[in-house]
Amino acid sequence: MIKKTLLLNKNVNIGNYAKLTQFLKNVSKGHVSKKSSVLTREDILKFLRQAPNHEYLLVKVALIFGIYGGCRRQELCDMLISDVEDRGEVIVVTIPQTKTDK
Secondary structure, eight states, X not given: OHHHHHHHHHOOOGGGOHHHHHHHHHHTTTOOOOOOOOOOHHHHHHHHHHSOHHHHHHHHHHHIIIIXXXXXXXXXXXXXXXXXXXXXXXXXXXXXXXXXXX
16 A cells, blocks of 8 residues: 555555565564454444434535445545535535546
8 A cells, every 4th residue: 555655655566675665564573454444334323314404404415325325435525515405395406626527
């Protein structure tokens, strides 16, 4: 991961440095990466039903857009109130400049 990060961010290929590569391998022996907690469908539905709207309404909306709408984190951050249009029977949401539609 560090190799890819340095290559992308600093344009440095540490694969060219054998001693550094060996050092990083030795240091990382025995390292166990942490697994991220994953929300189950039941967890999501429980939160949407039980969390009080006056406190968690924004989080609920972001959760619905993110999971059920398939929005990426940056798309949620870039979204404005003007991107949401109430047409009576339906609500139309325009997702701002998506990653795949640059």
